[in-house]
Amino acid sequence: DVKVTQSSRYLVKRTGEKVFLECVQDMDHENMFWYRQDPGLGLRLIYFSYDVKMKEKGDIPEGYSVSREKKERFSLILESASTNQTSMYLCASSGPGGENTEAFFGQGTRLTVV
Amino acid sequence: AQKVTQAQTEISVVEKEDVTLDCVYETRDTTYYLFWYKQPPSGELVFLIRRNSFDEQNEISGRYSWNFQKSTSSFNFTITASQVVDSAVYFCALSEDNTNAGKSTFGDGTTLTVKP
Numbered sequence A: 001d002v003k004v005t006q007s008s009r010y011l012v013k014r015t016g017e018k019v020f021l022e023c024v025q026d027m028d029h030e031n032m033f034w035y036r037q038d039p040g041l042g043l044r045l046i047y048f049s050y051d052v053k054m055k056e057k058g059d060i061p062e063g064y065s066v067s068r069e070k071k072e073r074f075s076l077i078l079e080s081a082s083t084n085q086t087s088m089y090l091c092a093s094s095g096p097g098g099e100n101t102e103a104f105f106g107q108g109t110r111l112t113v114v
Numbered sequence B: 001a002q003k004v005t006q007a008q009t010e011i012s013v014v015e016k017e018d019v020t021l022d023c024v025y026e027t028r029d030t031t032y033y034l035f036w037y038k039q040p041p042s043g044e045l046v047f048l049i050r051r052n053s054f055d056e057q058n059e060i061s062g063r064y065s066w067n068f069q070k071s072t073s074s075f076n077f078t079i080t081a082s083q084v085v086d087s088a089v090y091f092c093a094l095s096e097d098n099t100n101a102g103k104s105t106f107g108d109g110t111t112l113t114v115k116p
Helices: none
Strands: A004-006 A010-013 A019-021 A023-025 A031-038 A042-049 A064-070 A073-078 A087-094 A103-105 A109-113 B003-005 B010-014 B019-021 B024-026 B033-039 B046-052 B059-061 B064-069 B074-079 B088-095 B110-115
Touching (some): A019 A109, A023 A087, A031 A064, A042 A064, A073 A087, A103 B046, B010 B019, B033 B074
Antiparallel strands (some): A023 A073, A064 A073, A087 A103, B019 B074
């Protein structure tokens, strides 16, 4: 069974803390993504990576950075957490295209910044 | 720029009713992919279907069916004889990138509640 695993289901952090959200996939996928999900706003793409050490900004990258040192792992970093970053964060991965074009998602991390 | 609109924020039906979730999209590309995902209360989005822009054939999978119409830029999803387990948030998504389909534009989602 293919898997995208996010390290935490729930996190509570203080304003100003540096926060790491970890995501691991076991499908040998090249592409990995971080989305943020907020009520009424759907999913919005923060960053994505199509290869190790490669990253591209999505639609809302401000306040975030990412790291991809290994193919299977993609980390989202909140350099200095703020209350407006309280949200559900979803990691996803996808294969090389063609018949394998759907994304596989993790279970989500609900982050609360207080 | 691409856009996906799911006009129905919430739908509530009684078990065994049929229900249709609407999805309208905008894109300037001639080649694109459309998706439906289901997000149950557990939180993990689950892929349901993919359609490419050259394949307007409707599809049926058990109680699920999808109607893709390029003329109206719509990709609607119908659940026949709904069940309580169908209760979830459903997302329609659009990708213009065949090699990177996780890079999608999502609609805001439709929350479906099926009551016993």
